[in-house]
Amino acid sequence: MEQIGAIAELIDALKKLPGVGPRAAQRIAYQLLNGDRSDANRLGEALLKATKTVHRCARCNNLTDGELCSYCSSHNRDDSLLCIVESVADLMVIEQSLSYHGRYFILMGRLSPLNGVGPHEIGLDKLLERAGEPEVKEVIIATSFTAEGEATAFAVSELLSKHYPQLKLTRIARGVPAGAEIEYTDVNTVAQAMLNRRVRESD
Ligand SMILES: [Zn+2]
Incomplete structure (x- = not known):
């Protein structure tokens, strides 16, 4: 089944994660979007927060x-x-x-x-x-x-x-x-x- 629009974008983004192939990406995308969206919202918010606040340690690069x-x-x-x-x-x-x-x-x-x-x-x-x-x-x-x-x-x-x-x-x-x-x-x-x-x- 060919995906279009927002779902395709989500699957494409998930495929870039280490160890996640196309089928797993599809499975995760549908899991996140099915029914209750609280997990998806939590993931989205955590990701957004991390990308805004996490940086390299001034001393060691961690x-x-x-x-x-x-x-x-x-x-x-x-x-x-x-x-x-x-x-x-x-x-x-x-x-x-x-x-x-x-x-x-x-x-x-x-x-x-x-x-x-x-x-x-x-x-x-x-x-x-x-x-x-x-x-x-x-x-x-x-x-x-x-x-x-x-x-x-x-x-x-x-x-x-x-x-x-x-x-x-x-x-x-x-x-x-x-x-x-x-x-x-x-x-x-x-x-x-x-x-x-x-x-x-x-x-
Ligand atoms: Zn450090």
């Missing part, structure tokens, strides 16, 4: 509706550790693994020169500033073990070792399979990788 996110403003985290991840989704997986209690810095993606994504686009200048704060003693590079994630890890470690030779730079261990995204790795593997992190060899 998403927050305060000035600083909960990880940056918490008094119960180890200031000497700074873990670098590619996305908020990766941060969430590391948090769920319960293997880390330091601070975070979220890159705005990973280096992809062919797509025009360079050091500036992923926020390496902001990272340089953050990692240079005196309380930071160890930077843990937790980018994915994909080609782009590895290239990003290399660029980060080159940059930081050049500017801050006293800083300990570690990379989460290879328990995470080659080519794997942190986001889709199970939390036990991530916990192991964090515990077995290694000091980066200078190449």
Whole structure:
């Protein structure tokens, strides 16, 4: 059945969500619009509110509706550790693994020169500033073990070792399979990788 107008627009928007294919999008759209509309209204209002109030944390790039996110403003985290991840989704997986209690810095993606994504686009200048704060003693590079994630890890470690030779730079261990995204790795593997992190060899 071909959809037109507002329903088609809704289905089209839902199809863009991660893990939602055309059939699921159709199912969700009809579920939202059938009968009682309270769920649909709640979703619409929550989405609108979030898009207006949520922004990047000034310190780590996490998403927050305060000035600083909960990880940056918490008094119960180890200031000497700074873990670098590619996305908020990766941060969430590391948090769920319960293997880390330091601070975070979220890159705005990973280096992809062919797509025009360079050091500036992923926020390496902001990272340089953050990692240079005196309380930071160890930077843990937790980018994915994909080609782009590895290239990003290399660029980060080159940059930081050049500017801050006293800083300990570690990379989460290879328990995470080659080519794997942190986001889709199970939390036990991530916990192991964090515990077995290694000091980066200078190449
Ligand atoms: Zn933050």
